[in-house]
Amino acid sequence: MADLRVKIGQLDLKNPVMTASGTFGYGEEFSDFFDISRLGGYIVKGTTLAPRQGNAYPRMAETPAGMLNAVGLQNKGVHYFADEIYPRLKDIDSHLIVNVSGSAIEDYVACTEKIAELEKVTAIELNISCPNVKQGGMAFGTCASSAGDIVRAVRKVYPKTLIVKLSPNVTDITEIARAAEAEGADSVSLINTLLGMAIDADKRRPVLSTVTGGLSGPCVKPVALRMVWQTARAVKIPVIGLGGIMNWKDAVEFLLAGATAIQIGTANFIDPEVTIKTIDGINEYLNKNGYSSVSKIIGALEI
Amino acid sequence: MDLSVTENSSLNENCFLLKLTSDQKLPDMLPGQFAEIKVEGSPPTFLRRPISINNYCTETNELWLLVQKAGDGTRTMGNLKKSDTLNLIFPLGNSFSFPENNSKSVLLVGGGIGTAPMLFWGKYLKEKGYSPNFLLGARSASDLLQLDDLNQYGTVYTTTEDGSYGEKGLVTQHSILQDKNFGFIYACGPKPMMVAVARYAKTRSVPCEVSLENTMACGFGVCLCCVENTVNGHICVCTEGPVFNINELLWQI
Structure with a gap:
């Protein structure tokens, strides 16, 4: 067994495999399929200060090798999470990470303050990249100065590990990553979904109620891989790679590109056990190639 | 769970009946529930396909799926032959309820x-x-x-x-x-x-x-794509449905 441990901020992860927010519910939905304490960490769904109903149906369109979603951060709010969900999750032996979203800086800060009270939530992932909300969300993450502002504000109230989730819908993602790093982020995770759209030719209408939505799945993997590679070279903090990872091989590619850990998202919908298979697959890859630990392949891409 | 095909019969030009079984006893299931099916050999089919359970025969340990060829995924399923394997996540969703009154x-x-x-x-x-x-x-x-x-x-x-x-x-x-x-x-x-x-x-x-059959990505309540607008807000058809009492829905009826 190779040493799979990696470090993100103050977190010692037992392996580099985590679940991406919005694709893993609160984790409990997967307990019929596998033991979630095997995960390096699990990021529960986007949580906002106030409850959100999300966008109108239809919210999903299947695409070649992927899907578009326009869920719009439907969740019952941070207080519901703290009171009803957290007590059920707190004893699971894995890192519980909450994805914090909002539409104004004050909301992000207030939501973070509430999360900071929860002892067993060991990190937050600041979502400045949701493409499906009218205000805030991605708007914060597409400009280096507003990204910096929000990271600074949240950093002040959050002493634990702060991960910032970046949007790919920018000209230069490394600029945003550097802004987050400069304001004290412990890590950046990328990529969130790519803005896209789908049209029903017969009806001459958009498929999604919001017209545009976020594209995910293997179709975005080359873009994600490129951005992870660029970002890992541009910042000193660890990068968490995600975008279209469907199996251990995809995960290894992200590690080679410079990601210290990875997240699996859309693939959870198709194979609920994909994360476990990925952990086992990374281990086998390391053993087969004579690496004693996963850290040996992080950023080991030969060019 | 991987099941094996015991029979695939064409019922008309567009519909076929797939009978599936396993060496293990199939899990208990209820009318109204559905299965999410992984279609192999259909590149355009990225997500699983939700198909309602047509019948469950405890005597033969068989699950029946009545499928309409709607796209490449279901058309590919139509080509399954006896002993082929199909991966299903099931049973999913709620079920129909019995009448509360005494009417039989x-x-x-x-x-x-x-x-x-x-x-x-x-x-x-x-x-x-x-x-x-x-x-x-x-x-x-x-x-x-x-x-x-x-x-x-x-x-x-x-x-x-x-x-x-x-x-x-x-x-x-x-x-x-x-x-x-x-x-x-x-x-x-x-x-x-x-x-x-x-x-x-x-x-x-x-x-x-x-x-209801709202478009869904996962089938087990995590993608939040298949929501129906109800008196209780947006709720998932896959976990809190697919069966709804009409009083819960905000349809114009």
């Missing part, structure tokens, strides 16, 4: 492929001492499926749009709706049909449940 006469309405869950539900109701009446609507005689199977469990009434079998017209125009009274109505089919059935039930104060 219930109506199960199926439009097109929407008849799929009604065979299993009719069989179940019959076993519990109810008298199911099936009302099926289709375009044409060849689109009326599994009539012999349904006849074993209750009385079958039919309509076809072209009049080639049963009464001519839509299910909601069938004379039985004027002639008989029912203690509970269950419907599955195209949305306009379900809305019309719901309106009929509401007018007569008959309790009514409908089975």
Whole structure:
């Protein structure tokens, strides 16, 4: 067994495999399929200060090798999470990470303050990249100065590990990553979904109620891989790679590109056990190639 | 869970009946529930396909799926042969509920492929001492499926749009709706049909449940794509449905 441990901020992860927010519910939905304490960490769904109903149906369109979603951060709010969900999750032996979203800086800060009270939530992932909300969300993450502002504000109230989730819908993602790093982020995770759209030719209408939505799945993997590679070279903090990872091989590619850990998202919908298979697959890859630990392949891409 | 195909029979040009089994005992399942199917060999089919459970035979340890070829995924499934393997996540979702009142006469309405869950539900109701009446609507005689199977469990009434079998017209125009009274109505089919059935039930104060098929990505409550707007807000059809009482829905009925 190779040493799979990696470090993100103050977190010692037992392996580099985590679940991406919005694709893993609160984790409990997967307990019929596998033991979630095997995960390096699990990021529960986007949580906002106030409850959100999300966008109108239809919210999903299947695409070649992927899907578009326009869920719009439907969740019952941070207080519901703290009171009803957290007590059920707190004893699971894995890192519980909450994805914090909002539409104004004050909301992000207030939501973070509430999360900071929860002892067993060991990190937050600041979502400045949701493409499906009218205000805030991605708007914060597409400009280096507003990204910096929000990271600074949240950093002040959050002493634990702060991960910032970046949007790919920018000209230069490394600029945003550097802004987050400069304001004290412990890590950046990328990529969130790519803005896209789908049209029903017969009806001459958009498929999604919001017209545009976020594209995910293997179709975005080359873009994600490129951005992870660029970002890992541009910042000193660890990068968490995600975008279209469907199996251990995809995960290894992200590690080679410079990601210290990875997240699996859309693939959870198709194979609920994909994360476990990925952990086992990374281990086998390391053993087969004579690496004693996963850290040996992080950023080991030969060019 | 991987199941193996015991039979794949074509019922008409567009629909086929897939019978599946396993060496292990299949998990208990209820009428109204569905399975999420991984289709192999269909590159355009990225996500699993949700298909309602058509029948569950405990004696033969068989699960039946009645499938309409709607796209490449379901067409590819149509090519499955005996002993082929298919990966399913099941059973998913809630189920139909028994009538709260003492009425034993219930109506199960199926439009097109929407008849799929009604065979299993009719069989179940019959076993519990109810008298199911099936009302099926289709375009044409060849689109009326599994009539012999349904006849074993209750009385079958039919309509076809072209009049080639049963009464001519839509299910909601069938004379039985004027002639008989029912203690509970269950419907599955195209949305306009379900809305019309719901309106009929509401007018007569008959309790009514409908089975929805909103587009979904996962099937087990994590993607939040298949939501229906209800009196309780946006809720997932895959976990809190697919069966809903019409009083929960915000349909214009």
